[in-house]
Amino acid sequence: MTTQHTTTGPRLGVRVGHALARVAWGRRLECGLALVALAARATLNRLAGAHGADIILAFGTALLLWSPSVRTWLARTAHDERIERTVTKAVAASGVLGGRDVVVDAIRPIPAGHQLNLWVPPGTSVSELQKGEELLAVAFGARSVTVERDPAHAGRAVVTVSFVDPLGGPPRPWPWTGASRTDFWAGLPLGYDEAGETVWLSLIERHLLIGGEPGGGKSNALSLVTAAAALDPSAELWLFDGKLVELAAWRLAATRFVGADLHEATDALDELRAEMVRRYELLLANELRKVAPGMGLGPIVVVVDELALYLHGTGKAGTGFAEALRDLVARGRAAGVVVVAATQKPASDVVPTSLRDLFGYRLAMRCATRDASDTILGSGWATAGYTASDIDPTTRGTGLLLAEGGLPRRLRAFHLDDEGLARTAACAARLRDGDGAR
Secondary structure, three states, rough: OOOOOOOOOHHHHHHHHHHHHHOOOOOOOOHHHHHHHHHHHHHHHHHHHHHHHHHHHHHHHHEEEEEEEHHHHHHHHHHHHHHHHHHHHHHHHHOOOOOOEEEEEEEEOOOOOOEEEEEEEOOOOOOHHHHOOHHHHHHHOOOEEEEEEEEOOOOOOEEEEEOOOOOOOOOOOOOOOOOOOOHHHHOOEEEOOOOOOOOEEEEOOOOOOEEEOOOOOHHHHHHHHHHHHHHOOOOOOEEEEOOOOHHHHHHHOOOOOEEHHHHHHHHHHHHHHHHHHHHHHHHHOOOOOOOOOOOOOOOOOEEOHHHHHHHHOHHHHHHHHHHHHHHHHHOOOOOOOOEEEOOOOOOOOOOOHHHHOOOOOOOOOOOOHHHHHHHHOOOOOOOOOOOHHHHOOOOOOEEEEOOOOOOOEEEOOEOOHHHHHHHHHHHHHHHOOOOOOO
16 A cells, blocks of 8 residues: 655754744744844844844845745744644643643645644653544544554654544545556555545555445445456456346456356366466476566456355355365465455354455445454454444445554545446456457
8 A cells, every 4th residue: 555654753953953942932933033033133233223224124024025935935834833833732631641742743734634743752652642532633623633653763653633524525536437558566546545645555465355334335446456457458357246247347358257156156266276376387487486567477356246155155165165265365476366355244154264364455344333343354453443333324435444564544445436337347348359258
């Protein structure tokens, strides 16, 4: 994924000087300018006398204010310092850091409010800010406050203050609607986060599990991944559609399309496993460790809708599908195999834990309960404050995306409407010379 907030810490002297200067004039631009003006007048008074100093100072001030860039800088600085004062008061009022001050390193406006880079004082931690998110939201008078720890520095936090729901309103259209070609190796735009930034998803050497209640936006998210793969002529697209209608638009771009027939689905997975083994033998012969661009082997994207239907088959067929899929997910990454599966609730009685835990990426759309959210993201995330049960049901397409080794991230998937889907599917079919599904 993209949008990582990383930086190195400023030098200690610069940070201390910055903090002292801010405290000295109370984070008020007018106080700082007054101090500068007094110092300048005192200097000019010795050189040109009192009358001359006043004339030079007035002329210099007028000349500076004539510049649009100076006026813009003054307005921006005054705005930022007002936010800094608000931050200091909010942190103090919340009591999350024991009344100690923070240093605001940067301020960036976002559609829902603003995003801050903060340095917490020694003896405190970013986790204390995270625990006090609700208290901070009350102190800010905001809708919500989210705190993320900078992975590059333990003392730096990225704080997002939202005064409106940043993911509310009509969803944004998928940027690649109408695209003539894509590169699946490079990832795809999945949605946008609370800062309004595009979330890019790279599925090479990874697998994605999508879950959530009906109407939450699973099918749309699945369509985005399918569309990105279909528009890459180097990618093979294998579709397993338990309802026969969700993925039907992509049949002409698919290498294989399978409906609800469990025996056919298992046979198709066995074909994929054979291809996986063939690729590994090819890698071994060429002393390579994984499939990469330029080798003549494109990614194999396996899309499974209604996963529970295939896993709940009775007898040998049901067991065979589960074992084949588990093998494909476990061993397929380095061979260029990407599995994307969707189901309403991947609990252990629906999706075996041994299979579910192999998915490095989880996308939890709206869920009815905290437990249902945990069955998608993993046990314990709801207790830590990350639950898809809190998602507003009116913001369809909103979910929590969990990447390997990261924290769940709230986003809203781009929308691919029926007209755009049909146009994109037709373009994908033409791109592949209309070979169609086997």
